[in-house]
Amino acid sequence: MSSPESPVVVVGAGIIGLSAAWHLAGLGQRVLLLDSGTVAGGTTTAGAGFVGQWAAGYAWYWNESERDVEQYGIDFYRDLAGAGHGPTGYRQNGNVWLTVTERGRADHLPPFEQHPLRPAGARTLTPAEAADLVPGLDPAAVTAGFLHPDGIQISAPDTARALTASARARGVEIREHTPVSGLEARDGSVTGLRTAGGEVISADRVVLAAGSWTNALLAPFGRELPTVRVVASRLVTTPFGLPGSLPTLMLPELHGLWVREHRGGLTYGAGPGYEPLHVGGADRRDEPARRPVRTDLLDAMRTYLHPIVARLLPAAASVLGVDETPTQGVVSMTADRNFIVGAVPELRGLVVAGGDNESGVTHGPGLGRIAAELSVTGTTTVGDASRYAPARFPAAAPTEAEVVAMMPARREADARRAGAVS
Template sequence: MSSPDSPTVVVGAGIIGLSTAWHLADLGQRVVLVDSGPAAGGTTTAGAGFVGQWAAGYAWYWNESERDVEQYGIDFYRRLAESGHGPTGYRRNGNVWLTVTEQGRADHIPPFEDHPLRPAGARTLTPAEAADLVPGLDPSAVTAGFLHPDGIQISAPDTAAALVGALRAKGVAIREHTAVAGLEARDGSVTGVRTAGGEVIDAARVVLAAGSWTNALLAPLGRELPTVRVVASRLVTKPFGLPGTLPTLMLPELEGLWIREHRGGLTYGAGSGYEALHVGGADRGTDPARRPVRTDLLDAMRTSVHPIVARLLPAAASVLGADETPTQGVVSMTADRNFIVGPVPELAGLVVAGGDNESGVTHGPGLGRIAAELSVTGTTTLGDPSRYDPARFPARAPSEADVVAMMPARREADARRAGATA
């Protein structure tokens, strides 16, 4: 049985769990962080590592609350890079959205230009201006661009490792290779977690940040999150002399293609490299370490993306497909494309933090802060917690296929078209 002196247990050592533990420690809590594998060894290490104010023109379903969480992440990573806990790959390179057709320009540039949250220094780019900002870009391959100058890049694996080191320095106990099999409770309150080996770790409170595996722990309580687990893929080319000043490039009209520099080469991803886990059979192609191995998705992405990247950045043509390194993880998308962070109504003392919506690296620091503050004080000073409250959804979630059908369109232009035909 737990006592008031028992620690707060955080389940899951990805970016959201690491951040939660960080902020709990800052709130004076004794913290035990538990993960079924190595700390920072799951989906977070597959993160592309670019961070920006997506709520200011890109993700039309987000507002000031998400913008504030995003800005908190930008500031958090800068402070972490300055703290000396380890290399993070932090760079303030900015984010540049590009369009390649006139229809794409008409669809995707005005939402940035007219957005009420437009950040200082943001501006529309002609093709020539985009080429001045983007080393190696062929201006004839694009029709317009838009710059957010404060976007940053980090190395997700290096940053996660730096956070692990910082947490140990703060006195956080990290239990690796310790799978949690269930929750312990008494009189309607959480009292600890039970490991797969049968050990009970007492806890004054628990935060579940287990990513796409959170529902397995919540289901016995009669609570499920309306999420869909999705395989996300990216590829990394060999170095070819690309300068580290390249901004993160986003091409929303091309399956959400994104491109950034990585150690003198490129890393990139697009919609053709994504598929929900339930398609073709539950957890198809997932290895015992919970990392997906889907060569079919990687091949589809190469086929669709290589010609586009070669047109945009001609110098990359020689390395595309030449011993590229794949990285895949499982992201958790929610029914309304917003995050799920807050107390679980069925069990006092239990907070859940999940539903990364493929943006856990950007939002992880802020979501971890919200989870920690809600766990300890019942309130938060960041964002609007009502937008993330698990209780906004029914206790029983629909199937993952139904969750996909419920999700709003990814692009504002698609949402407008859907509304016009409804």
């Protein structure tokens, strides 16, 4: 049991850490939340802010557990938007998957059409039906579509600010610009942590939600997570009158292209804007920049995407490449593409929540809840915690290049071609 004067300390104030702190306070805990910079000033700020049930046809390696975590996030953001803690940009616009070739239609739509977790109201779209749902879409540019009507959009930075206000209203103490340099332990149990300024904070329960910075804190205790840190990029155009009702568009056959409306313009991204940090020679314990600047990735993404987006949404052609605003962050992908949330076997009292798999905004509320409940009760009421336990991996992690080689194929069609699924 924790001593009355000792808080539960959460390290990392991204969306997962904020959620963990919020849920811990809701469980009656005194909570101290620390971040090395500003709240949600790292990868969360770069979040594109579209949320959906990816386990129902898009992420073939996920099941009911991830679907439940996703639905929890959808409900959480709806409730937060109505709680009066500030604007969140919440809207239920739905998610529309599109294909641009007949091969793409055959490869990527059946997993949605046949999925046992297919949500109510989901349906296949002809090109004309897709154009009716997607303002400005040229139906001649697509071969088919599929609608998940319950998908939502939020502003990740605005939502983080609203969640911060809600957490503070619950009594969470938040300290910004307080880097943690190490964990304190005795006899196999966590006893607190040290800040870069030399302060020692006593705590017999810690939730480590530091994203791509997690392994540097875990390594001294013989545990590292099998993750690979990846620079993720997106672009934001100037406004051109695009209506806010635009659903989030997903085109998996085009290097995972996604497109959504942003303040009358577009924000969009795809595979050419991504690169693992180790490709540039970074060691897994090197601390990445909170907000990296990789102009080469942005240029590659522009070259690939501008003609594609202009074909899909002809009205966007005039603004593509004109004063576009880039945003980049560092996401953590895991060896099995599932999340890592749970007790660290080597250190009692320590719960880790990491490996966002580039879907931290979608899953952050649920993963934060799981981390909080495991820290307080040892069990959770959302999802299957055994799927996320750090102990499913060996304590000694492979290199980041080896993690990439271990990861299952991103698309079910690719996995089928490789013989990974029947």
